[in-house]
Amino acid sequence: MTQVGVYKLKCGWCGSEVEAALYHSVNVTLDPELKGKLFKQELNIAACERCGKLNRYEIPLLYHDMGERLMVYYFPEEHEEVEELGKEKLREKVMNMMKAMAGEGYTLDVAIGWEEFKKAVAMRGH
Numbered sequence: 812m813t814q815v816g817v818y819k820l821k822c823g824w825c826g827s828e829v830e831a832a833l834y835h836s837v838n839v840t841l842d843p844e845l846k847g848k849l850f851k852q853e854l855n856i857a858a859c860e861r862c863g864k865l866n867r868y869e870i871p872l873l874y875h876d877m878g879e880r881l882m883v884y885y886f887p888e889e890h891e892e893v894e895e896l897g898k899e900k901l902r903e904k905v906m907n908m909m910k911a912m913a914g915e916g917y918t919l920d921v922a923i924g925w926e927e928f929k930k931a932v933a934m935r936g937h
C-alpha cells in the first residue's frame with residue numbers, strides 16, 4: 812500500500828515552515844504514476860511558500876512492485892540509522908522486518924543510497 816504523511820518541516824533555504832507530503836511507501840502496481848515520479852526524483856520534495864525554493868526531504872521509502880514480486884527498502888545514505896547501526900547491521904535489521912511482511916516468493920532488497928536503489932529495481936523491475 813502506498814503511504815503518505817503530511818509534515819510540517821523547515822525550509823532548508825530560509826527556515827520557514829513548509830508543509831510537505833512525504834511518501835514512506837510506494838506501491839507501483841496500485842499507483843503506477845508514482846513510479847515515474849519516484850525515478851525522476853519528484854517525490855518527497857516540497858516548495859517553500861515564502862522563498863519559493865524546492866526542498867528535498869530524504870526519508871526511508873519502501874518500494875513495492877506486486878507484479879514483479881519485488882520489495883526494495885530505500886535508505887538515504889545520510890540517514891541517522893545508517894550512521895547508528897552501520898550499513899551491514901541496518902541491512903540485516905530491515906531484511907528481517909521485510910521477511911516478516913512479504914508474501915511467499917518475494918525478492919527482497921535493501922538499498923542504501925540512490926544509486927544502489929536504482930540498480931536494485933532495474934535488475935528486476937522490467
Ligand SMILES: [Zn+2]
Nearest residue numbers: 822825859862
Ligand atoms: Zn524558504
